[in-house]
Amino acid sequence: MQALPADQAAEPAELSELDQNIEWYAERISCFEPKSDADAAAMLEWCVEDCAGELLCEQYPRAQKAVIEYLRAKA
Numbered sequence: 565m566q567a568l569p570a571d572q573a574a575e576p577a578e579l580s581e582l583d584q585n586i587e588w589y590a591e592r593i594s595c596f597e598p599k600s601d602a603d604a605a606a607m608l609e610w611c612v613e614d615c616a617g618e619l620l621c622e623q624y625p626r627a628q629k630a631v632i633e634y635l636r637a638k639a
Contacts (some may be wrong), residue, residue: 590614594623598634607631 598604608631611624 590621590623594626594630596627597630604631604634
């Protein structure tokens, strides 16, 4: 396999900024407290679709726990 030219070896600044934005939004979503069934459903949908079953991070269990707490309080 050929090595990438030196100018392609580093990640473009735009991708680094995008990664930071994604991490910021993930943190905000995972710390949110659902106020409605729609909020809870959106949080669970984010967990499933964001990770696609391949990636686990601390934000997913935190979001899932918030939904569980919401549902328990509602019951």
